[in-house]
Amino acid sequence: MNPNPFKPTAGKRPPMLIGRESVIEDFEEGLDNGAGAPGRLMLITGNRGCGKTVLLRELQRLANERGWAVVSDSASLGLCDRLADALRSNKPVVTSMELGPSFGRMSVEAARAKGETLRGLVNERLKRLGPGKGILFAIDEAQSASIEELAALAVLYQQVLGDQDATGLSDSDQRGLALVFAGLPSMVDDLLEEPSVTFLRRAQQRTLGAISLPKVRDSYIQTVKDAGLYVDAETADLAARKSMGHPYMVQLVGYYMWRSAVRRGSQVIERRDVEDGHADAVSEFYEAVDAPLYYGLRSPQRLYIEAMAVDEGKPTRMADIIERCDRTQSWASKYRASLIRERVIEAAGYGLVRFTVPMLGAYVRDRVLWHE
Missing domain, CATH: 1.10.10.10 (Winged helix-like DNA-binding domain superfamily/Winged helix DNA-binding domain)
Structure with a gap:
């Protein structure tokens, strides 16, 4: 039996990160181009289901491949404390458990104190890394974190740049810090309105939207072929249109059209599989994206x-x-x-x-x- 190659589970890496190549290239260039490179400071935003978590995990993988230490977290109140604990643990990769939204705040003074603690821990950790390496802080669901803590991280980034400049090493040999926030669009609005983090206005802002339908069609054809089934261009084009180019729907339509063909005992995905799969995909999209959004509104x-x-x-x-x-x-x-x-x-x-x-x-x- 050919395993289904499509991965609609939240945060699960799909076979192809289509439509996100430019963000990935900017990030890779940031890591490779030395201290202060633009791709080391990113704000990734988009509506629910647009693939922010998947993309963030891909960036973590790329940093890890380059010998960077990676600390990831799903944000909520207490973010700075958890990042500090992760650095103290001295593990190369730390992923916190997914925590629910927290709308608490802390004093600016408390956030600054936590930032100073992190600064010392970051600099100690950097000393143990090779030349040109660094630490990536990958913060998901950033809209759920305290604005003061996010501001403290932005200040930390700037301070670590200064600390590394003081070493006298070349940009290519300096150890560095990369900071990537992923969250809903309101996160960027809140951050950029914060007077203490004007530095973040220089961050690369990437808004994830719909993927072009020709790219979706081509990815369907290639993904299905690589996994051992067949879909022709016309059927793949129909599937792409049914997906609307929305990353989560791309995976849902792919998953259910594949399942439909396999259940028929066929090695060819046909139009009827797309139609049947689309109906299942819509129902799941309702429950995973639209319902939480609707009931989360006032x-x-x-x-x-x-x-x-x-x-x-x-x-x-x-x-x-x-x-x-x-x-x-x-x-x-x-x-x-x-x-x-x-x-x-x-x-x-x-x-x-x-x-x-x-x-x-x-x-x-x-x-x-x-x-x-």
Whole structure:
């Protein structure tokens, strides 16, 4: 039996990291080009399911291959303490357990003290690494961390650069620190608004969006072939269109169309496998992406997008939202702004808005409004 090559599990590395080549190249160049190279400081953002965690783990793998120490964490309150503990443990790779969101804050003074502790630990660890090597801090779900702790890490990065300059070594021989944050788009907004971390405005910002459909089609053809089955270009093109180029849907459609063919006992993925697989993929996408997003919104925000969901596949007029919700113009403007900031919706022309998250409107119609 040919194992299914598609990996829709959250954070699992897919066979091909299509559409992310430029981010990977920038990061590799950053590690290879010596102290202060731009690719060593990155902010990776995107909506849920766009592949941030997968990409972050690929960057960790590349750093590890180059002899860098890698410390990874899923952010929440206490981030700096856990990073310090990881450095004290002297292990080459440390991955914390996935912690739930934390909305606590700490004092600026406490964050600075933790940053100073980290600075000493980082410099001690760097002394034990070879010339040109360093430590990668890979921070996932960064929007859940205390802004003060993220600011402390940004300051730490700058301080370590200065400490290494003071050694008198060439840029290529200096030990370094790389810092990659991955999180929802609101994370970048919060970080760049923080007065104490203006340095982060020089970080490479990479927003992960949809993958071009021709790349998806070609990856389907190659991945299926490498794993021992066959799909023709026309069928692969249909699968690509069904995926909408969304990284998670690419894996879901691939997984379920493969499963459909195998269950038929066929070595060829056909159009019917894509159609059947797409139905399963949509159901899983609803549960994994759309449902958590919808139920994670505040009640007024949910009311707002329920009003939008009525307009199937087309932008919604602000005037219609006001009428459907029986609310004021100021109410609609307030929650429009909040949903745009959280990248749930976007402006679609004068007085118009539309969803940015795939199938969110369909989910609300199918699973929320239909049941009311």
